[in-house]
Amino acid sequence: MKPFKSIVGALGLIVPLALGMTAxxxxxxxxxxxxxxxxxxxxxxxxxxxxxxxKKHGLVLENVGTQGAGETIQAVISGxxxxxxxxxxxxxxxxxxxxxPVRILAPAFTGTGDLYWxxxxxxxxxxxxxxTGDNTIAYSTNGSSSNNIVVAFASELGLKAKPxxxxxxxxxxxxVMSGQIDIGWAAPPFxxxxxxEGKIRIVARGSDVPSLRGQTVRVLLVNAESWKTKRxxxxxFVEGYREAVDWMYADPKxxxxxxxxxxxxxxxxxxxxAKFQPKEALQSDEFKDLDGAVRDAVSLxxxxxxxxxxxxxxxxxxxxxxx
Numbered sequence: 004m005k006p007f008k009s010i011v012g013a014l015g016l017i018v019p020l021a022l023g024m025t026a027x028x029x030x031x032x033x034x035x036x037x038x039x040x041x042x043x044x045x046x047x048x049x050x051x052x053x054x055x056x057x058k059k060h061g062l063v064l065e066n067v068g069t070q071g072a073g074e075t076i077q078a079v080i081s082g083x084x085x086x087x088x089x090x091x092x093x094x095x096x097x098x099x100x101x102x103x104p105v106r107i108l109a110p111a112f113t114g115t116g117d118l119y120w121x122x123x124x125x126x127x128x129x130x131x132x133x134x135t136g137d138n139t140i141a142y143s144t145n146g147s148s149s150n151n152i153v154v155a156f157a158s159e160l161g162l163k164a165k166p167x168x169x170x171x172x173x174x175x176x177x178x179v180m181s182g183q184i185d186i187g188w189a190a191p192p193f194x195x196x197x198x199x200e201g202k203i204r205i206v207a208r209g210s211d212v213p214s215l216r217g218q219t220v221r222v223l224l225v226n227a228e229s230w231k232t233k234r235x236x237x238x239x240f241v242e243g244y245r246e247a248v249d250w251m252y253a254d255p256k257x258x259x260x261x262x263x264x265x266x267x268x269x270x271x272x273x274x275x276x277a278k279f280q281p282k283e284a285l286q287s288d289e290f291k292d293l294d295g296a297v298r299d300a301v302s303l304x305x306x307x308x309x310x311x312x313x314x315x316x317x318x319x320x321x322x323x324x325x326x
Contacts, residue, residue, distance in 0.1 A: 031236035032063045036078035038089035038147065039171055040068030041265065042190045043272070043280050044112050044221075045089045050257055051247030060243040062236060070170040071144030076224070079105055085229040086240065092222050092296050093305040094146025099318050100306055104227035107319045109241055109287040112221040115209025117279040118149055120186050121194065122206055123179060128186065131156060131207050134164035140186040141169040141178070146305075148209075148220045149188050154303045155212040179203070191275035192267055199271075214299050218292040230320060238322045245287055245324060252282040288324050 037045050051057055052064050067084070069075045072094050078084040080103045088111060098105050120140065122128045134140065140156070142149040145168065156162035169175040169184060172193040178184035186206065197203045210216055223244070225237060251257040258276075262269045290296070293315065300306040310318065 030058070030061050030063050031233065031239075032065060033086060033233070033236060033240055034065045034067070034084045036067055036069050036075045036084035036087045038069050038071045038075045038087070039143070039190060040066065040089075041193070042089065042117075043192065043261065043276060044117060044190075044285055046251065046261060047244050047247035047285075048088060050251060050260055051243060053260060054247070054250065054257070056247045056250060057240070057243040060239040060246075062240055062243060064240075072147035072150070073144030076103075076105065076146055079224055079226050082226055082228060085226055085233060085237065087224045090222055090224055091146055091148035091151045092220055092290075093148075093151045093300040093303065095222055095224050096297070096300050096310060096318070097146060097305045099314070100310065105224050106227055106230055106317075107290070107321070108223040108225040108230075108237070109244070109321045110219040110221075110290050111223050111287065112148075112284055113219045113286060113291045114217060114284050115148065115152055115212060115215045115220050117284065118152060118188060118190050118209040119194075119205045119279075120188050120207040121179070121198070121203045122186055124201055124204055126185070128206060131160055131162050131164075131186075131211075134162060134186060136163045136165065138164040138185040139167045139183075140164040141167055141175045141184050141188045143170060143175075143188065144168055151220065151299075151303060151305070152209045152212060152215065153188075155215060155299070156207065158303060159212055159214060176203075191279040192265060192272050195271055195275050196267070214295060218295050218299070219290045220296075222290075223287070225320070241287070241322050242325060248282070248285050248287065288321070290319060290321070293319075 035048050048064055048066050057064055072090040075087040075090050076098050079087040095107055128134055140153055142153045153166045169178055172189040175187040179187035258269055258272055262272055297309050301309055
């Protein structure tokens, strides 16, 4: 028979191990599809996970990048992702109106000043007014906020160029520099280096569209079944997401981590944040100008008719911020 002390000692080792295993098993896993995953405004899930913020909330995130809102929405609809990020609000409304199992989990970006459109430095196009029907203008994918803005450029600013889906900023830049696309799109920090070097120049920004200023244009969406079956974990995700945003703007380490990831200087990234991505744009508490967003979704042909109050109540499930 083993001495009593040996048994106690063994138990002393087993108990902490068991507790550690229980803690590991207690961490819920969530799958995220993120359009334009390298954009600063889409970094709360990735940088937040690297910083251990979501672990504090008992979560492990599986973050996968997509080429844009179209791919992201499809991933959430199919259930291969629980949550989608970087998706145009109008695109989510359209999918919901057609019966897709999606809900708006929270606002992700308010305003459109972060997206810009550019041309090669030697282009004859000085502004959108110079573009003709023979020219092409880029957006990422159908249902994205860049798609929404390009449609608004035509309806509100008289743009005549042909809208063309080009995917993410890197592929779009290649298309512009090779002459396949006349007007490219991007979101900082992508392209800031090329702008500073004089290779490209901005001809329009999303904020040029009057109706979209101050409106929530991109959201986090959640699969409806995931919202039912994983609600507690998803609500903790929203808490962690908000904490990650606060940390990103308060702790210089966040920009340093992003700098390493993007292989771009910290000063350039700080310049990008100041000009294009103020913290208030990343608020996730309230869908700003919801009535205007529904109205614009109809006028821009994303919706056949306005969503009712009952539909909007079902669509938007944003958890309140904990005090």
